[in-house]
Amino acid sequence: MDTPASGSSHAKIILIGEHSVVYHQPAIALPLPAVRENVTITLRKDNEQQLISRYYTGARHAGPQQLAGINHLIDELLTRFNAANVGFNLAINSHLPAERGMGSSAATAVAIIRALYRFFEQPLSHEQLLSDANISEKIIHGNPSGIDVATASASNPIWFVTGTQPSAIPFHLHGYLVVADSGIHGQTGLAVQAVAELRKHDLASADHAIKGLGQLTHAAKSALANDRLAELGVIFNRAQVLLRQLGVSHPRLETMINVANQNGALGAKLTGGGMGGCMICLAPDEATATRIRLALANEGVSQSWVQPLKSEETK
Numbered sequence: 392m393d394t395p396a397s398g399s400s401h402a403k404i405i406l407i408g409e410h411s412v413v414y415h416q417p418a419i420a421l422p423l424p425a426v427r428e429n430v431t432i433t434l435r436k437d438n439e440q441q442l443i444s445r446y447y448t449g450a451r452h453a454g455p456q457q458l459a460g461i462n463h464l465i466d467e468l469l470t471r472f473n474a475a476n477v478g479f480n481l482a483i484n485s486h487l488p489a490e491r492g493m494g495s496s497a498a499t500a501v502a503i504i505r506a507l508y509r510f511f512e513q514p515l516s517h518e519q520l521l522s523d524a525n526i527s528e529k530i531i532h533g534n535p536s537g538i539d540v541a542t543a544s545a546s547n548p549i550w551f552v553t554g555t556q557p558s559a560i561p562f563h564l565h566g567y568l569v570v571a572d573s574g575i576h577g578q579t580g581l582a583v584q585a586v587a588e589l590r591k592h593d594l595a596s597a598d599h600a601i602k603g604l605g606q607l608t609h610a611a612k613s614a615l616a617n618d619r620l621a622e623l624g625v626i627f628n629r630a631q632v633l634l635r636q637l638g639v640s641h642p643r644l645e646t647m648i649n650v651a652n653q654n655g656a657l658g659a660k661l662t663g664g665g666m667g668g669c670m671i672c673l674a675p676d677e678a679t680a681t682r683i684r685l686a687l688a689n690e691g692v693s694q695s696w697v698q699p700l701k702s703e704e705t706k
């Protein structure tokens with residue numbers, strides 16, 4: 392407790408299966424290790440608990456409503472460690488844009504939990520990490536499947552089914568994944584609610600799309616295992632049609648998807664909750680990935696990332 396402690400995490404990208412995963416279909420997600428979240432905790436001499444972040448700096452309980460989930464999580468851990476009155480500064484250094492489908496709230500929770508357990512010198516199992524991180528995710532997202540937390544704490548691509556342990560997935564794929572930020576805040580909780588509303592009004596067509604996404608996720612698993620990048624691109628395009636039917640796309644994402652596909656992408660779709668947030672697409676080589684990013688930048692996209700997909704690195 393006398394020495395500062397740190398914890399870190401990273402962004403997540405859902406390759407396929409967002410939304411349908413809430414209805415017990417499988418999903419496939421990847422950690423994006425280049426886009427990181429770091430938390431450092433240092434002891435204070437007084438008993439104040441201060442938060443330092445790019446969105447808010449000050450007493451942690453006096454912060455905006457968006458901090459409710461994180462505060463609840465910290466309260467619960469401090470009570471568990473019998474440390475409710477210990478003073479500390481908790482600094483969050485984040486490279487993840489918030490509310491863009493990259494799992495920023497899950498990454499923050501995972502980094503905070505790792506830092507707090509280290510600070511109070513408590514052992515932390517992977518199961519405990521997942522269960523603790525879902526404390527704040529439930530407050531922020533209402534009914535999360537758990538995929539964001541599972542990917543924020545994973546170092547390899549995962550196959551995820553709600554209520555079961557995430558498993559490693561055979562990953563033999565060569566190509567490039569481009570992730571591009573629409574700049575529009577997409578609220579996962581609202582998007583999940585919108586799909587639930589659609590199911591109330593038109594159960595048959597909503598469940599048809601959800602089942603279709605499940606089938607595409609199984610097809611994607613086989614394409615990933617057998618280095619079939621072009622096939623995975625076609626699967627991305629089909630998934631986007633179904634996500635649009637579920638009402639979770641956005642005109643800006645549709646424009647970006649068209650730009651990517653017109654500039655050599657093998658397929659493109661939204662990722663995460665949608666209604667804003669990020670788009671992902673597949674490129675066969677680095678030159679094409681660069682061309683896509685430049686074309687998106689010409690369309691006003693200010694942030695994009697590229698992740699090489701190499702089976703050696705991600706297995």
Ligand SMILES: C[C@@](O)(CCO)CC(=O)[O-]
Pocket residue numbers: 405408409410411412413492494532534535536537538539579582583663664
């Ligand atoms: C939209 C959703 O499927 C993914 C959010 O990253 C919601 C969830 O699984 O909790």
